[in-house]
Amino acid sequence: MKIDIFKKKDSLKHTSDFDYKDFSYFDRLGVLTIENIALDFEKEEFQEMISKDEKLQKQASLYSLTILKPQEDIVFKKKSQLKRSVINFGVVFKVAAVISFLVLLSYFYLYRNSNALEMYSVNRNLKPRDVVELVDIKEVAIEKKAEKIDKKTTVQESKKVLEKVVVETENYSFNDSEDELLIGFNPDTLRVFDVIGQEKIQFAVVEPNFETNNLSEKKHILGFIGKKLFVLSKNINIAVQRNEDGGFASLTITTPDKTYSVKKLTP
Amino acid sequence: MTLKEFNKCADDYSDYVFRFVLKNISDYSLSEDIVQEAYEKMWLRHSEIDFMKAKSYLFACAYSTMIDYIRKKNKIVSQTLPLEADFVQESFPQFDGIKEALEYALKRLPYEQRSVILLRDYEGYSYQEISQITGLSLSAVKVYIFRARLAMKNILEKTGVTVNEG
Numbered sequence: 452m453k454i455d456i457f458k459k460k461d462s463l464k465h466t467s468d469f470d471y472k473d474f475s476y477f478d479r480l481g482v483l484t485i486e487n488i489a490l491d492f493e494k495e496e497f498q499e500m501i502s503k504d505e506k507l508q509k510q511a512s513l514y515s516l517t518i519l520k521p522q523e524d525i526v527f528k529k530k531s532q533l534k535r536s537v538i539n540f541g542v543v544f545k546v547a548a549v550i551s552f553l554v555l556l557s558y559f560y561l562y563r564n565s566n567a568l569e570m571y572s573v574n575r576n577l578k579p580r581d582v583v584e585l586v587d588i589k590e591v592a593i594e595k596k597a598e599k600i601d602k603k604t605t606v607q608e609s610k611k612v613l614e615k616v617v618v619e620t621e622n623y624s625f626n627d628s629e630d631e632l633l634i635g636f637n638p639d640t641l642r643v644f645d646v647i648g649q650e651k652i653q654f655a656v657v658e659p660n661f662e663t664n665n666l667s668e669k670k671h672i673l674g675f676i677g678k679k680l681f682v683l684s685k686n687i688n689i690a691v692q693r694n695e696d697g698g699f700a701s702l703t704i705t706t707p708d709k710t711y712s713v714k715k716l717t718p
Numbered sequence: 719m720t721l722k723e724f725n726k727c728a729d730d731y732s733d734y735v736f737r738f739v740l741k742n743i744s745d746y747s748l749s750e751d752i753v754q755e756a757y758e759k760m761w762l763r764h765s766e767i768d769f770m771k772a773k774s775y776l777f778a779c780a781y782s783t784m785i786d787y788i789r790k791k792n793k794i795v796s797q798t799l800p801l802e803a804d805f806v807q808e809s810f811p812q813f814d815g816i817k818e819a820l821e822y823a824l825k826r827l828p829y830e831q832r833s834v835i836l837l838r839d840y841e842g843y844s845y846q847e848i849s850q851i852t853g854l855s856l857s858a859v860k861v862y863i864f865r866a867r868l869a870m871k872n873i874l875e876k877t878g879v880t881v882n883e884g
Contacts, residue, residue: 474864474868478868478871479864481867481871482863482864482867482868485867486863486867510871510875513871513874513875513879514867514871516816516820516871516874516879517820517823517866517867517870517871517874518839519820519824519835519836519839519840520839521734521737521839521840522737522741525733525736525737525740525741526733526736527732527733527735527736527750527753528750529750529753529754530728530729530732532754533725533728533732533753533754533757534724534725534728535721535724535725535761536721
């Protein structure tokens with residue numbers, strides 16, 4: 452027994468929640484098909500329509516052309532400007548803490564040393580290129596006399612008054628290039644020639660860092676005034692240039708705020 | 719979303735968003751600005767945004783900014799496609815290639831239709847996703863897509879494009 456059934460049940464159903472009244476039935480099927488949301492019966496009907504009509508077949512082909520393809524050659528060139536980086540405050544804090552600690556440490560170190568140098572304040576009042584002023588500090592600088600050792604004068608380093616060690620050569624003056632001088636723990640034997648250079652200036656000798664023996668480091672500055680040897684200050688910076696023979700070719704003394712040139716004293 | 723994921727979004731999605739905006743407004747430098755603004759907005763909320771939804775979020779931000787711009791500049795009037803009845807009488811340039819004809823057709827679409835069709839074809843978003851990105855209702859998205867397809871088909875037809883060229 453043959454049972455009649457209605458074969459287009461799907462066509463009764465609502466497949467979309469918007470009204471297709473603006474579209475012809477062909478256009479509706481065409482868009483549904485290329486959007487790939489057409490039901491089976493809609494696909495069949497669409498195929499049936501275009502198979503019978505060449506004009507509709509062309510229209511259907513045009514629908515297929517409306518699917519856009521992205522242009523890969525269009526790129527955003529400022530990607531780097533979009534990216535973010537975040538400061539790691541943990542690391543910054545640690546670095547800042549270490550730097551602060553070092554600054555404080557160096558401050559206290561300098562403060563201690565400056566307290567130990569009574570001459571420092573005196574030196575700050577010196578006028579540049581005015582060696583006569585140096586003589587004025589003699590009374591302050593001289594603390595004790597060192598022993599005279601024939602042709603050699605040795606500065607005995609004292610832990611207590613290192614920065615004030617003054618040796619008085621009494622009857623001896625450094626005029627002979629054969630004279631030798633030992634200062635502190637300086638392993639080098641400094642001769643007068645080394646000390647005063649070609650002009651035999653009776654001024655300034657350095658005590659190198661006795662650990663490194665590096666003359667370019669900050670040292671004690673020993674200054675001759677007449678026959679007396681003063682330690683002027685630990686805080687004076689010096690620049691020493693050695694000549695090819697190993698002697699001192701030039702010497703510049705710089706205090707924290709002034710530069711003094713080596714100047715020959717009146718004998 | 720982490721910082722690393724955010725920067726990956728910059729690498730992976732900026733081209734897509736830029737392409738989408740540029741095709742909509744045809745202004746290179748302004749498109750760059752809109753992309754940057756979209757990423758700026760996302761950065762402000764990056765901790766709340768799921769990396770998996772970042773791309774949609776970027777498109778939504780870019781779309782929103784772009785629409786604001788279009789409305790402010792009254793682009794709506796100048797870029798609105800004439801009704802179908804209107805352009806029947808209009809003369810259309812003839813194109814040798816489909817690419818140029820499609821470009822022309824796309825530019826003639828109203829901005830809502832252009833946006834949804836680009837999201838649909840360029841990015842392959844579903845109607846539901848397009849609805850979420852644009853803030854349009856689902857039925858509005860469908861209407862715009864249907865109308866865009868129909869309009870583009872009609873424009874292609876009138877610009878003399880033949881199927882064999884494709």
